[in-house]
Amino acid sequence: MGKKIKSAITPTREQDYPGWYQEVVKASDMSENSPVRGCMVIKPWGYAIWENIMNQMDELFKKTGVKNAYFPLFIPLSYLEKEAEHVEGFAKECAVVTHHRLEPDETEGGLKPAGKLAEPLIVRPTSETIIGESMAKWTSSYRDLPILINQWANVVRWEMRTRMFLRTSEFLWQEGHTAHASREEAMERTLQMLDLYAKFVEEQLAMPVIRGRKTPSERFPGADDTTCIEAMMQDKRALQAGTSHFLGQNFAKGSGIKFQNEAGQEEFAWTTSWGTSTRMIGGMIMVHSDDDGLVVPPRVAPAHVVILPIVKKGGDNRPVLENAQRLKDVLEEKVYHGKPVRVEIDSRDIGGARGWDWVKKGIPVRIELGPRDIEQNSVFMARRDRPANAKESMNREDFISQITDILDHIQETLFNRAMAYQKENTFEMDDKNKFRKLFQKAKGYNNGAFVRAHWCGSDDCEALIKKELSVTIRCIPFDSPTEEGQCIYCDKASSRRVLYAKAY
Ligand SMILES: [Zn+2]
Incomplete structure (x- = not known):
């Protein structure tokens, strides 16, 4: 009577949330750390989940007219430099290839790099610039547009602190790239793909998400607009589960993606890019799993x-x-x-x-x-x-x-549970001190909440909130109505609530 059943995972979520996460991954046999720092080995149980994600998402992309293609892993440095904000945004996490062979090292022994490349190559952190080069070649008339391309690939972003599935130096993803003849069409595509992501994540991964737009300081480097979906983990931190970017004409100008319009005048195209990665699996783990280990929604489970x-x-x-x-x-x-x-x-x-x-x-x-x-x-x-x-x-x-009804019921239960949790832990807040206290106390399993509060629109306020409380504006939610209010940090006038949270 009253005997406490020991959980299968030690530590539990409450004892040590990050430690629990590592143990869940290990105990489920999804993946393991590799001898290469920051990179992971995805084992069959983990890879099968990724395959299910890929297959289903790929089908959804194709229904919207997108076709798959493949582009080089290496990007010449000069390509990356064509968009100034873009190269600046990725400069600190680039893996750079400078040599193309090895030769005996007479002084130190062993082998040393030799054959210095005339131009360094970057291992792709994302492929806007190299795909832009191809798009420029493929486009001469408005009849060549739109171009709707997706690539399933690996990318490398040199991370100093890594965690399996959530942040690794090399990760698997898909990146969609499109070029259009008009601003409206490109914007429409940006939102169409975000909507596709939101539905996929909610229906297949059973993770409820909030859709919105990033603030200018959180935009993808080189984008005019970044839209995103944000999900709440069980420790009440946010995880960005997908992004879709409206790139304006920035990359088209950098790469020279030009076309003759119907009137015979030359114009630059409008481009978009959008991506989701193995990070979604990290989110899925943290949303559904418990102190007994991993919980996989049936729709993506390797076995039912x-x-x-x-x-x-x-x-x-x-x-x-x-x-x-x-x-x-x-x-x-x-x-x-x-x-x-x-x-x-x-x-x-x-x-x-x-x-x-x-x-x-x-x-x-x-x-x-x-x-x-x-x-x-x-x-x-x-x-x-x-x-x-x-x-x-x-x-x-x-x-x-x-059996299929049972599986559907499990899927539904997981979604409803996660949705209820997100709702219970999302607050509207107008009191500065309450806001501050909530996030100052946040740590371990309890990282505060999702808070919908006002923001004056200043980059400075946003930066100070981040610095003082480690809280970021996750997005300006699409469902946030226009209303009068005061910035939760500086009291200046604001017309809309944004979503604040600690984040992965
Ligand atoms: Zn402010």
């Missing part, structure tokens, strides 16, 4: 169901193993959102640790199947959205016929 046949050492386990295989076959005939239900069988003879392994991997549904269940035509089911010890016996046929 694991069958755990009850095997006996030295016994004849063939009947139960064959029965488990039959159950797997029947379940795999079921279609979940256009794809077969994905089922694993784990017949390892390792006792209770087996069930816990799958809890920690976040698989949506676990099924125990023993001789007695087979005799009674039932299965013993546990759902990852419920406590680990909450198991229920179900009629086998009922389970089979309901």
Whole structure:
């Protein structure tokens, strides 16, 4: 009675949130640190989640007319320099290739770089400039526009402090790049892709997001406008889950993307770029997982169901193993959102640790199947959205016929839970002292809240808030109405609330 069930992950979220995160990643076997500082090894369980994200997102992109292409990993330094703000924004985190071979080092021994390049090459931190070079070549008339391109690739941004999935020096992403004949069309595309991201993240990753526009100081280097989606993690920090940029004519001018309009006059094109990365997986982990480990929403789960046949050492386990295989076959005939239900069988003879392994991997549904269940035509089911010890016996046929509904219900539960949490922890605030106190006290598991408060529009106020409280303006939410108010920092007049939070 009243016995506290020990959680599978140590430390718990409350004890040490960053430590908990590392343990969840490790215990789920998604990824591990690599010998290369700041880079990670994504293991099959983690990569399968990324594959599911890629496949589904790719389909959505293509429905809007976007086509995939591939551009070089290396960008000549002079390309990056074509847009002044852009090169300045990325200068501090560039990996630079300066040599192209190795030769024996006579003084130090071993090998040393040799064959100095005439022009250094940057390992792409993003590809606006090199894709812009191609777009310039492809565009001569308005008939060549729009160009709608996406690339699935890796990028490198030299980070000093890294955390798996959230911030790594090399990461996987997609970057979309489009060129248009008019400002309106480019702006429309910018918002269309943000909307696509928001829906994807909410529907597939079950992460509710706030859509908005970045302040000028938080814009992508070289963009005229940056829109974003922001999600609340369980420690109440914000995570930017995707961005879509309206680049105006800045990059078109830098790269010379010109076209003749219908009247025969030469004009610069209008471009956009938009991206999401493996960081979304970091967000998914932090939004849904608990003190027992990872929780994966069914829509992106590497597997939906694991069958755990009850095997006996030295016994004849063939009947139960064959029965488990039959159950797997029947379940795999079921279609979940256009794809077969994905089922694993784990017949390892390792006792209770087996069930816990799958809890920690976040698989949506676990099924125990023993001789007695087979005799009674039932299965013993546990759902990852419920406590680990909450198991229920179900009629086998009922389970089979309901599996896709069960998965949908888990998905819905995860989204609703995250949405309720975000709402509970989002406040409108007009009192300066309350604002300050909330964020001064914030640490560990409790990093304050999402606060909707006024901002006068000054870069200085924004910078001071960041410096004093480590709080940033995450975005100016699209749903924030025009209203009279005073800046939460300097009391000057403001016409709109912005979203303040601590962030990853
Ligand atoms: Zn102010």
